[in-house]
Amino acid sequence: MSTAGVVLRARKMSTVQAERGVTPPIDARDKVLGKAAYVDDVAVDGLQHAVVLRSPYARAKILGVSLDMEADWEGITVVTAADIPGENAVCIGESRDWPLLASKGVRHEGEAVVVLCAPTLRAARAALKRIEVRYEPLEPLLDPRKSEDNSVQIFGQDNVFARTTIERGGPRGSGRWIECEWQVGAQDPVPLETHGVIAKPEKDGSLTLFGTMSRPEWVQQTLREALKLSTVTVIQSVIGGGRSCRAEVPVQLAAHAALCAIRIGKPVKLQLSRTEQLRYTAKRHPLQVTLRTQVDEVGRLHRVEARLLLDGGAYATSSAQALETAILHALGPYHCDSVYVHGVVVATNRPPNAALAEFDIAAMHFCIERQMDQIANSRTLNPVAVRKVNVLRGGDSLHTGDVLRWAVGVEVVETAERLAKAPLVAVRRPGPAKSLPGQGVGLSLCCLQPQGGGAVSVELRGEKIRLLVPYVDAGEGHPTRFAVLVSRALKVPISSVVVRPMDTSRIQPSMASPPEIQLALGRVVQRLVKIVAQEVGSRSSDFARLLKKRTSTKRIRVEEPILPREGLSVAFHAAIVDLLVDPDTGEVTLRRIVTTSAGRRPVHARMSQIELEGAVGRAIGSALSEKLEVGPQGAWRVSGMGGIPKAGAMPELVTEFILAPDTLGPAEPEDGVGGAVLGAIAQAIEQATGAVMRAVPMHPEQVLKALP
Amino acid sequence: MKLSFRVNSKIEVLDVEPLTPLIEVLRDRLALIGAHQGCTGDNCGACTVLVNDVPVYACQVPVCQVDDAEVRTVEGLTADAERLAPLQEALAKAGATGCGFCTPGMLMIGLALRQRQPRPGPEELRELLSGNLCRCTGYEAIVQAMLEVME
Structure with a gap:
């Protein structure tokens, strides 16, 4: 059961009851009819199917690749690294260390060595078995601590992909030191649709790629450098979830499909199997954190020293970005003037991990929230009081030097406390009779760096308004929010607003955030009104009236650059978790999660609430049900899709949004809630049983092991 | 193997390998793309269809098991795309x-x-x-x- 609606509370406490289901998502109709076109739903004439031969070893030299010449190879095309005309590298920003196909050696289990295509998927899979790759296995380095020690060198001089240190203020003389180690394991984004791409050669020599790619500019760059292709168009398909994980791996897939397609001059599809997706694709960087905090008698932070170690896997890809996110959130929502933060991402012979902002932020918050609990324990203080003493206030600066112009940490936690006083739904999640109840609180802060870049365009065609926006949606609903914004601004029905999916032939890719895009849309719409008014010789700003006067059918297109917002975009969250722990089995039953979130006024409150509930679900999955085990050669052995909790495991959800002044750069209210939930679950388990949970995930066996 | 079954009230007669998963027949032979293959492992439910009104994972059901049966997919929920069920x-x-x-x-x-x-x-x-x-x-x-x- 969730609250009857989303209550939007302005800072002055005036309330607005958001209507439920005001505007359905603009793509909902296609989705409920089963007509939405995901990659695997698209029929293409002459389509060939590609598959990838992957290394069974974590670290090995490649001695040779040979085909079984007794097999029938007609209609089958085999591509190796030797067939790449340019640089054999996946372009992830500045990073170029990840090969499209391994040539001399492999650095992780599952590394792509050969790609082949055939007229059917079955024929392609059969042919894969007739290729032999001869390896000389080497001792793999799978432990990030050993990598940090540099006893075995697998990357550069020191195995380090990225390193950052921030120091502010000097050591303080007084207060008690508390030192703890925390660990957060990998997390699979578990998109329901696996990554997939169709590469189609065009008659003019260009190539079109269609699929689950959220960073089209990386695809274009990779194909320019590796395949010497100057004209590459990237079009997004409908994407089955997990936007952030659609960045790195799909670039490599796109290149694989493109290599085959260019070779044979036919369209080629490459879609990962679920096993490939689970075992070999990018996860959240496993994180180990040592936190030393010096506090006074009320638990106030006098000094924070944090050492972060991230396992980057075999190739750097976007590890530097993951480290940047972890460093930025190293103190969570708390303030301290005297700080030392040191972070390093090291190489191991594991599949490469990637920057996954939602999960990276949550991971760091688990650590800092757990530290706050141990601060409270050490001084016999109330954990909520310790948080209130330290939480950021407006005008405080972060350890990075960024100044927060607004902050409502105290308000979000007090609101959550008020909501959590309501009686639990008695029939919900009763748990075993002997279960121990626990309640925990967690806070989180989400900081997003200003991005900007690119432009939005609006086209007036008759009475239709078409938006061209550099955003790749994977189900978060931002296109709907863009359409709602424009329809409200112009006072036209939302049915007359069309949002085009990402298509690089029409839209220049950009990393701009949705709030930045929304601001640009606001500006471009104002310009459109002025242009139409000028055309019809009116001073009115009533767009509907202007349209009625308009006799010309000429298309009008207006473009507006997307400017980076000034300073960080931030959102604050508090979560209060009620749960039961079975002391015999360690099983955790969630009963209720209350969240309060402060961010910008949502364009579509209902959609923000659903997004937030989804993020809470993913945090629950990573905390309690996801099982990622490391195989002997370092790839993941995953049973099922436990990162997504089942409907029956979901607790009662209570959600409230607090509005922040929009002029001060807040993020969407749903951004970054997962960290608060992770922290609150751990604290609630500790409250119930005394078990100090030092790592994510918190499966029954770990709870039992931690029992005092 | 020749099979006959009703899909969304329409009779389909297909020559198909009997152990082919129903989801592949629906998607590849009948162009009914609404049911999705999410996991191919009895796990995610994205391929759920009704066989004689009973929900099944179409990735786990060999097509021979639906011989003479009535299969219902998302495409059969409404006959008129303008009027949703x-x-x-x-x-x-x-x-x-x-x-x-x-x-x-x-x-x-x-x-x-x-x-x-x-x-x-x-x-x-x-x-x-x-x-x-x-x-x-x-x-x-x-x-x-x-x-x-x-x-």
Whole structure:
């Protein structure tokens, strides 16, 4: 059961009851009819199917690749690294260390060595078995601590992909030191649709790629450098979830499909199997954190020293970005003037991990929230009081030097406390009779760096308004929010607003955030009104009236650059978790999660609430049900899709949004809630049983092991 | 093997390998792309269809098992795309679609539960939806939309 609606509370406490289901998502109709076109739903004439031969070893030299010449190879095309005309590298920003196909050696289990295509998927899979790759296995380095020690060198001089240190203020003389180690394991984004791409050669020599790619500019760059292709168009398909994980791996897939397609001059599809997706694709960087905090008698932070170690896997890809996110959130929502933060991402012979902002932020918050609990324990203080003493206030600066112009940490936690006083739904999640109840609180802060870049365009065609926006949606609903914004601004029905999916032939890719895009849309719409008014010789700003006067059918297109917002975009969250722990089995039953979130006024409150509930679900999955085990050669052995909790495991959800002044750069209210939930679950388990949970995930066996 | 079965009230006669998963026949032979292959491992429920009104994972059912049976997919929920079926309308209006990949499977399990007597209450509904995963919504919007139709 969730609250009857989303209550939007302005800072002055005036309330607005958001209507439920005001505007359905603009793509909902296609989705409920089963007509939405995901990659695997698209029929293409002459389509060939590609598959990838992957290394069974974590670290090995490649001695040779040979085909079984007794097999029938007609209609089958085999591509190796030797067939790449340019640089054999996946372009992830500045990073170029990840090969499209391994040539001399492999650095992780599952590394792509050969790609082949055939007229059917079955024929392609059969042919894969007739290729032999001869390896000389080497001792793999799978432990990030050993990598940090540099006893075995697998990357550069020191195995380090990225390193950052921030120091502010000097050591303080007084207060008690508390030192703890925390660990957060990998997390699979578990998109329901696996990554997939169709590469189609065009008659003019260009190539079109269609699929689950959220960073089209990386695809274009990779194909320019590796395949010497100057004209590459990237079009997004409908994407089955997990936007952030659609960045790195799909670039490599796109290149694989493109290599085959260019070779044979036919369209080629490459879609990962679920096993490939689970075992070999990018996860959240496993994180180990040592936190030393010096506090006074009320638990106030006098000094924070944090050492972060991230396992980057075999190739750097976007590890530097993951480290940047972890460093930025190293103190969570708390303030301290005297700080030392040191972070390093090291190489191991594991599949490469990637920057996954939602999960990276949550991971760091688990650590800092757990530290706050141990601060409270050490001084016999109330954990909520310790948080209130330290939480950021407006005008405080972060350890990075960024100044927060607004902050409502105290308000979000007090609101959550008020909501959590309501009686639990008695029939919900009763748990075993002997279960121990626990309640925990967690806070989180989400900081997003200003991005900007690119432009939005609006086209007036008759009475239709078409938006061209550099955003790749994977189900978060931002296109709907863009359409709602424009329809409200112009006072036209939302049915007359069309949002085009990402298509690089029409839209220049950009990393701009949705709030930045929304601001640009606001500006471009104002310009459109002025242009139409000028055309019809009116001073009115009533767009509907202007349209009625308009006799010309000429298309009008207006473009507006997307400017980076000034300073960080931030959102604050508090979560209060009620749960039961079975002391015999360690099983955790969630009963209720209350969240309060402060961010910008949502364009579509209902959609923000659903997004937030989804993020809470993913945090629950990573905390309690996801099982990622490391195989002997370092790839993941995953049973099922436990990162997504089942409907029956979901607790009662209570959600409230607090509005922040929009002029001060807040993020969407749903951004970054997962960290608060992770922290609150751990604290609630500790409250119930005394078990100090030092790592994510918190499966029954770990709870039992931690029992005092 | 020649098989005959009804799909969304239309008789289909196909020459097909008997152990081919039903999902492949629906998608590749009959161009019914609504049911999705999410996991191919008895796990996510995105491929849920009804066989003789019973919800099944189409990735786990060999097509020979539906010989002479009635198969219903999301495409059979409404004959007129302009008029959505009540469950479709409810999920769309509630914004309970997210990325949409699980939606056809959710609709089919929802239809099966709606046809059941007595209809499930909120807690039982959550338990009964546990064979269908949704990553985007946390389920609450889906559950509430289905309850509205079931009431």
